[in-house]
Amino acid sequence: MKTIALDNLWNLAFTHPRSSVHCIIPATVPGNVELDLIRDGYISDPYPADNVKAMDEWARVNDWTYVTEFPEPMTASGEKILLILEGIDTIADVFLNGEKILRCENMFITHQTDITHLLTARNTLRIVIYSAELFARQFPQSAFQVSRDHRHAEAYIRKAAHMWGWDNAPRLLSAGIWRPVYLKIVKPVHFTDVYIYTRQASAQQAQLGINWQFCTPDENLGDYNGKLSVSFQNNEILRQEFSINFTSGKIRNITIDTPHLWWPHGYGDANLYDITISITRNNETLAEWKTRFGIREIKLMRTPVMNKEQGNFIFLCNGEKIYCRGTNWKPLDALHSRTAEKNRRALELCTDLNCNMIRVWGGGIYEDHDFFNFCDEQGLLVWQDFMFACCLYPQDNHFQNAVSLEAEYIIKKLRNHCSLALWCGDNETDQLFAWGIWPGETVPSDNVISRRVLKNMAAMHDPYRPFLESSPYINDDTVRQCRKQPDVKKKPILDSQMPEQHLYDENNYHQRLMNSNARFVSETGQGKLISESDSIIAREKNRIMDLWNRTAPADDNTRELAERYQMDNHGINDGRIMKNLVRTYFTETITPDNFADFRLAVNAAAGDGYKFAVEYHRARKWDKTGLLWWSLIEMFPQAANKALVDYCFQKKMPYFWIKQAQQTCVIVGLLDEKKRNVHLYAVNDSLREFTACLQVSLYEVNSFTPYKKIIIQFSKNSSRYTGIKLSGRKHALFLFEWEIDNIKYFNHCITGFPPYDFNRYKEWCAVLDRIYRRKKK
Numbered sequence: 001m002k003t004i005a006l007d008n009l010w011n012l013a014f015t016h017p018r019s020s021v022h023c024i025i026p027a028t029v030p031g032n033v034e035l036d037l038i039r040d041g042y043i044s045d046p047y048p049a050d051n052v053k054a055m056d057e058w059a060r061v062n063d064w065t066y067v068t069e070f071p072e073p074m075t076a077s078g079e080k081i082l083l084i085l086e087g088i089d090t091i092a093d094v095f096l097n098g099e100k101i102l103r104c105e106n107m108f109i110t111h112q113t114d115i116t117h118l119l120t121a122r123n124t125l126r127i128v129i130y131s132a133e134l135f136a137r138q139f140p141q142s143a144f145q146v147s148r149d150h151r152h153a154e155a156y157i158r159k160a161a162h163m164w165g166w167d168n169a170p171r172l173l174s175a176g177i178w179r180p181v182y183l184k185i186v187k188p189v190h191f192t193d194v195y196i197y198t199r200q201a202s203a204q205q206a207q208l209g210i211n212w213q214f215c216t217p218d219e220n221l222g223d224y225n226g227k228l229s230v231s232f233q234n235n236e237i238l239r240q241e242f243s244i245n246f247t248s249g250k251i252r253n254i255t256i257d258t259p260h261l262w263w264p265h266g267y268g269d270a271n272l273y274d275i276t277i278s279i280t281r282n283n284e285t286l287a288e289w290k291t292r293f294g295i296r297e298i299k300l301m302r303t304p305v306m307n308k309e310q311g312n313f314i315f316l317c318n319g320e321k322i323y324c325r326g327t328n329w330k331p332l333d334a335l336h337s338r339t340a341e342k343n344r345r346a347l348e349l350c351t352d353l354n355c356n357m358i359r360v361w362g363g364g365i366y367e368d369h370d371f372f373n374f375c376d377e378q379g380l381l382v383w384q385d386f387m388f389a390c391c392l393y394p395q396d397n398h399f400q401n402a403v404s405l406e407a408e409y410i411i412k413k414l415r416n417h418c419s420l421a422l423w424c425g426d427n428e429t430d431q432l433f434a435w436g437i438w439p440g441e442t443v444p445s446d447n448v449i450s451r452r453v454l455k456n457m458a459a460m461h462d463p464y465r466p467f468l469e470s471s472p473y474i475n476d477d478t479v480r481q482c483r484k485q486p487d488v489k490k491k492p493i494l495d496s497q498m499p500e501q502h503l504y505d506e507n508n509y510h511q512r513l514m515n516s517n518a519r520f521v522s523e524t525g526q527g528k529l530i531s532e533s534d535s536i537i538a539r540e541k542n543r544i545m546d547l548w549n550r551t552a553p554a555d556d557n558t559r560e561l562a563e564r565y566q567m568d569n570h571g572i573n574d575g576r577i578m579k580n581l582v583r584t585y586f587t588e589t590i591t592p593d594n595f596a597d598f599r600l601a602v603n604a605a606a607g608d609g610y611k612f613a614v615e616y617h618r619a620r621k622w623d624k625t626g627l628l629w630w631s632l633i634e635m636f637p638q639a640a641n642k643a644l645v646d647y648c649f650q651k652k653m654p655y656f657w658i659k660q661a662q663q664t665c666v667i668v669g670l671l672d673e674k675k676r677n678v679h680l681y682a683v684n685d686s687l688r689e690f691t692a693c694l695q696v697s698l699y700e701v702n703s704f705t706p707y708k709k710i711i712i713q714f715s716k717n718s719s720r721y722t723g724i725k726l727s728g729r730k731h732a733l734f735l736f737e738w739e740i741d742n743i744k745y746f747n748h749c750i751t752g753f754p755p756y757d758f759n760r761y762k763e764w765c766a767v768l769d770r771i772y773r774r775k776k777k
Helices: 033-039 132-138 152-156 340-352 369-378 397-414 429-434 448-461 476-483 487-497 509-515 534-549 558-564 569-585 595-619 653-661 758-773
Strands: 002-005 010-015 022-027 064-071 080-085 091-096 099-105 111-114 122-130 164-166 169-171 181-186 190-201 205-215 224-232 235-243 248-257 273-281 284-293 298-302 313-317 320-322 324-329 357-360 381-385 420-424 500-503 520-524 626-629 665-671 677-684 690-700 703-714 718-727 732-740 743-751
Touching: 010 033, 022 033, 080 091, 080 099, 099 111, 122 132, 132 152, 190 273, 190 284, 205 273, 224 248, 235 248, 298 420, 313 626, 324 520, 340 369, 357 626, 369 381, 369 397, 397 448, 429 476, 476 487, 487 509, 509 595, 520 595, 534 569, 569 595, 595 626, 595 653, 595 665, 595 677, 595 758, 653 665, 653 743, 653 758, 665 690, 665 732, 665 743, 677 690, 677 703, 677 743, 690 718, 703 718, 703 732, 718 732, 718 743, 732 758, 743 758
Parallel strands: 324 357, 324 626, 357 381, 381 420, 500 520, 520 626
Antiparallel strands: 002 181, 010 022, 010 064, 064 122, 080 111, 080 181, 091 099, 091 122, 164 169, 190 205, 205 248, 224 235, 224 273, 273 284, 298 313, 313 320, 665 677, 677 718, 690 703, 690 732, 732 743
């Protein structure tokens, strides 16, 4: 297979939304229209901090027209030329030499067509992209369907939901050719689909299967044969032939003795095999398909509800329980053409943070193979939401068909990646039923999209991987109970009955975490974390000051504030949230007037919440089975956001605290139920046993003083009380130090209850910063 990139010499034509002048400018492909508009001076900032609808006039441009020319490629006899468009955002018609060849209505999927017989010596490719906002107006709204705030059009368009505005994203209804465009030359005989799966895996033996399908012009397949080769670290361990009687088939019961299994980070090596299947005729290779594949068996053991603390939500890999620690993943840039170049750098942050799972959030985009290849190689499990979030989508046949096509494409594209652990139907759709946002007696099982369409597509195309209808999943009976209660009583019902939850509480975060019976927390975070980048603070500081000084009640002038600032309604309380955090946490009055102290105070208070969440759940392993905090990195310049890393890739102070707390083997402190003492636990998320010498030191007068030294056992895949307890009431900083395999590890615990003396806390943060930033682990 040969590809020819079409990434040079594009022009972009459009009608200016104010002057109605027809404009033509150079275009970058892949790209977004905003990047070309910025370069040529039509706009300066696509997401200003003081106007959420600054780009709305551009969102109504209805004739973004990309044009390029290319010569006809040379081909051998029988070869075909396909036009491949990996990502068009979103509603578009594609013309080749004046003839319409494609209609695109989904930014998430690749569009392709055979253009072999349409080509001339010189060819003109024209792609016209229409306004998604205007296109959405044609669809009727049902009483069952609901969207939030200024995002009503999102329900009808298969476009990233965050683009209509979110608390973590600007309102930026972009358009463009956001992924590569190229020609693919395919041979007469070529594979069209291959599915590799693990049927069973243990240390003794693994059973694999391969489903295959190919295309050929030959009617007689009598001379066709198939070959399979499996290699590990360049050594072929299996070679077998299989018969070909049809253009599709299965290779059953591929047996690998004493396999090198693939494991999540910490639990073992992320071993990958090289697998090749080929089609031959008279010893001539007609078609070949290669991949790298990890042998592992993934299961999700879950119950629909917690019943008096009896219930489950736990991942198993190769029969072993896996405690999941990690993050939620948003698009790395609000302009999606820029995400690919940032992927590896961001993924390296995940490994540096000792994550073993990433949840790809349903309000964003499906990541490409480079993302999953990295996760395959590094042992990072991927929880993959389908791209539906916080909205009840149309249920009609037209929309169901569109979702079916999208799901089939995405599942087939990604299913051979061993890192992919779970398909999840959506983000927080079930949860919104419980809060009574939808009228009548409708319940989550009435949602055809998650309960039937997506579930059926996952079962049909990837039956060896678990499926979860919604995150968090809520059953119908729990929703009915919530509807009978006022809002103040809904949380206790949900906290007691849901095996998996998204947990937030800006008033009493720590207590909310402790009240929840959930086994698995797939979203959580406290407060806001402030950027470390001077450039971001310069553009955002005035907005922070305005929100800080705001005196109106939390629900007053909500729409006006949401439209004034680059945020949705979640964000208007940022100032109040930060103010309450620092007032509660410190004895001194701290304001943004001294911005360095203000940033440290906010990040320390919020960071303590993140650290508590991670360590509380790890100490209570296996009563708790995983926690994924929100989130890794910002997608556009924000001064304050729930992300450990800002848009400029500057790490905020809590980053280093979470890195320590998520080490595979770690010492963590857990406050007892009477809130008198902090008990130290040795937590081990591996399948090995370790013995270590633990040194506990107390910070006093500019240095650490030895407090206690003891030999401890990190028991296999468990949390174990060390026998050490610290006073839970005294304000103090304790440092924990231990050594495994000649590598030193550290963590800390700050004891006592707020409010703290700020200057003392500031000194502690400086001490920890020096320790953590200079250590590799």
